[in-house]
Amino acid sequence: GAVVSQHPSRVICKSGTSVKIECRSLDFQATTMFWYRQFPKQSLMLMATSNEGSKATYEQGVEKDKFLINHASLTLSTLTVTSAHPEDSSFYICRATGGTSEAFFGQGTRLTVV
């Protein structure tokens, strides 16, 4: 099946710094990227949806200035957590689709803000 490569898998950062998470589609063109966040023992919550070349659409309650999403190419989308705080510690997962009937998850990024 198609592969979505997400990096880093784990990151620890200091409070107040920014962290960038990358998702690359390795063998298909990802026209749409979904970004999710999952807190321990909770469900995946959709944060935003981005289409290549367009501004991301954020879900209610998600701060667009804090969670910057770039989807400038059909193979790369990035999520930057700006001015991270301990409450931003979570598991972040991307999910990409090329507009066909399938979508594929990245491996996830465990962010810990200390």
Added chain:
Amino acid sequence: QKEVEQNSGPLSVPEGAIASLNCTYSDRVSQSFFWYRQYSGKSPELIMSIYSNGDKEDGRFTAQLNKASQYVSLLIRDSQPSDSATYLCAVSGGGTGFQKLVFGTGTRLLVSP
């Protein structure tokens, strides 16, 4: 906001037994239904998708959908310890396809040897 509800478990079954996982959803216009398996610290992997009422079988897995009752289930036959994971039910609307999904909180399954 659409709601997808699952019993958090854990559901404990002995090896070789049938595990039955249930999910209800609130949005009647939902069209596509998915079961994902998620191991601790990993991203979800798709187990089954189902779009029409009835049963759909794939190996040891059977998905059942009842749109009138807004209910979808997953049966795992001959459960193995490697099936121990959290199973997420996901729902989307607006036609078939892997579009915007709403996930349940997941049911943790424990299969004992």
